[in-house]
Amino acid sequence: MIIPLNKEAVEVKKEQDTIFLRNRIKECATKTGMGLVNQTKLITAASELARNMLRYAGGGNVLVETVSKGRENGVRLTFKDTGPGIPDIAMAMKDGYSTGKSLGLGLPGTKRLVSEFDIKSTPGTGTVITIIKWKNG
Amino acid sequence: MSNQSPDLAKTLRKKRNDILELWMKNQLADVSLREDLLTNEELRAQSEELLDVLLQNLNERNIAEVESADFEPVVEVLSGISISRAKQGFTPRETGLYIFSLKDALLTVVQQELKDDPAQLVTAVLTISKLVDSFGVTTFETFIKGREEVILRQTDEITEISTPVIQLWDNILALPIIGTLDSSRTQVVMENLLQQIVDTGSSIAILDISGVPAVDSLVAQHLIKTVSATRLMGAECIISGIRPEIAQTVVHLGIDLSNIVTKASLASALRYAFGMLQLDVKKTIREK
Numbered sequence: 001m002i003i004p005l006n007k008e009a010v011e012v013k014k015e016q017d018t019i020f021l022r023n024r025i026k027e028c029a030t031k032t033g034m035g036l037v038n039q040t041k042l043i044t045a046a047s048e049l050a051r052n053m054l055r056y057a058g059g060g061n062v063l064v065e066t067v068s069k070g071r072e073n074g075v076r077l078t079f080k081d082t083g084p085g086i087p088d089i090a091m092a093m094k095d096g097y098s099t100g101k102s103l104g105l106g107l108p109g110t111k112r113l114v115s116e117f118d119i120k121s122t123p124g125t126g127t128v129i130t131i132i133k134w135k136n137g
Numbered sequence: 138m139s140n141q142s143p144d145l146a147k148t149l150r151k152k153r154n155d156i157l158e159l160w161m162k163n164q165l166a167d168v169s170l171r172e173d174l175l176t177n178e179e180l181r182a183q184s185e186e187l188l189d190v191l192l193q194n195l196n197e198r199n200i201a202e203v204e205s206a207d208f209e210p211v212v213e214v215l216s217g218i219s220i221s222r223a224k225q226g227f228t229p230r231e232t233g234l235y236i237f238s239l240k241d242a243l244l245t246v247v248q249q250e251l252k253d254d255p256a257q258l259v260t261a262v263l264t265i266s267k268l269v270d271s272f273g274v275t276t277f278e279t280f281i282k283g284r285e286e287v288i289l290r291q292t293d294e295i296t297e298i299s300t301p302v303i304q305l306w307d308n309i310l311a312l313p314i315i316g317t318l319d320s321s322r323t324q325v326v327m328e329n330l331l332q333q334i335v336d337t338g339s340s341i342a343i344l345d346i347s348g349v350p351a352v353d354s355l356v357a358q359h360l361i362k363t364v365s366a367t368r369l370m371g372a373e374c375i376i377s378g379i380r381p382e383i384a385q386t387v388v389h390l391g392i393d394l395s396n397i398v399t400k401a402s403l404a405s406a407l408r409y410a411f412g413m414l415q416l417d418v419k420k421t422i423r424e425k
């Protein structure tokens with residue numbers, strides 16, 4: 001069972017907000033005692049998802065939580081937007097797929113960078129992506 | 138008792154000197170007086186200017202209409218004071234109290250003038266309070282604007298100082314990047330670099346990213362673009378300062394940097410550049 005230890009909501013409405021978000025995440029990750037490599041992976045993943053949210057959904061909210069499961073601690077991030085949603089998730093998760101003429105590495109790359117990855121999206125309603133990085137994950 | 142209302146604006150104008158003296162007395166008596174930021178003479182000149190512009194533009198009609206366009210000159214002077222105070226380092230509280238201490242002075246004078254007419258006094262007090270409160274709000278708005286200007290200027294300065302192009306050697310330029318590499322910074326970095334390549338005729342540029350906290354797919358794309366642009370100018374671009382955690386992250390993300398020459402440190406990039414230029418760095422052996 002995953003138990004949240006503390007949480008904080010961060011708004012992402014413009015590019016500069018991602019710097020603030022990254023700093024909050026870094027603070028949380030440091031508190032759990034996460035090493036530099038995993039911290040960097042988590043922050044990079046968050047930066048990808050925040051950028052998607054800004055670019056495709058005009059911004060959204062991120063819930064930053066310190067969580068624990070058994071003896072393992074980690075950071076859970078929930079990215080929530082009320083944008084157009086993703087019609088074909090399987091397609092969006094493929095390397096190189098982009099509707100924005102970009103590299104198309106954000107979503108699949110994020111999944112490779114974190115310990116747990118969950119995506120829910122309803123066209124017309126929005127997208128919720130939850131990721132967890134365990135301290136030793 | 139007369140039912141004709143006395144001209145409040147005229148009364149205040151008549152009492153101009155009393156108001157100013159009272160206001161100055163209030164301010165100088167305040168323990169939080171900031172003589173370190175503003176001398177008493179400057180404070181007096183500032184207060185006099187504000188009071189005069191207020192009294193000149195005040196009349197019986199607009200005194201109850203805080204939104205009246207007649208007050209534009211007042212708001213202008215007020216904004217100027219507020220912005221200059223923000224820059225001088227006054228706290229918003231101090232600037233707010235400055236305006237509200239004018240209210241005290243105005244009210245004291247009105248109280249003396251209308252002490253025999255309580256009904257008129259109440260109306261006058263309400264009118265003056267409303268007017269000065271609205272000036273108070275104006276000061277806060279401009280105070281924040283003043284601070285924001287300071288922040289914007291600093292942002293510009295940071296962007297500028299954080300992207301210096303250094304000539305390391307004949308033909309070799311180095312560009313240490315510190316901080317987050319977003320789209321606007323990439324633009325500045327790229328322009329600086331390309332210009333310096335033209336100006337110095339250099340053939341090798343080293344982009345050092347030791348000071349970049351994270352490389353996501355966007356930053357990677359910015360780096361790739363900068364390298365391509367450098368190549369178009371006929372120069373080669375090396376990326377150095379790739380820390381171990383960044384290397385692992387980039388690989389997991391799936392970014393392909395194999396077409397770019399990358400080095401772990403600026404020193405190894407320089408060594409590589411010497412190799413390209415067929416330069417040899419040797420220890421001199423002194424003959425005895």
Ligand SMILES: Nc1ncnc2c1ncn2[C@@H]1O[C@H](COP(=O)(O)OP(=O)(O)OP(=O)(O)O)[C@@H](O)[C@H]1O
Binds near residue numbers: 048053056081106108
């Ligand atoms: N929050 C979102 N709302 C709506 N669509 C999204 C969202 N996030 C991703 N998408 C869709 O999924 C596609 C794939 O996203 P992904 O991040 O993998 O690639 P990208 O953003 O196009 O390129 P890159 O991240 O490499 O710059 C996007 O092109 C977009 O169509």
Ligand SMILES: [Mg+2]
Binds near residue numbers: 048052106107
């Ligand atoms: Mg993306």
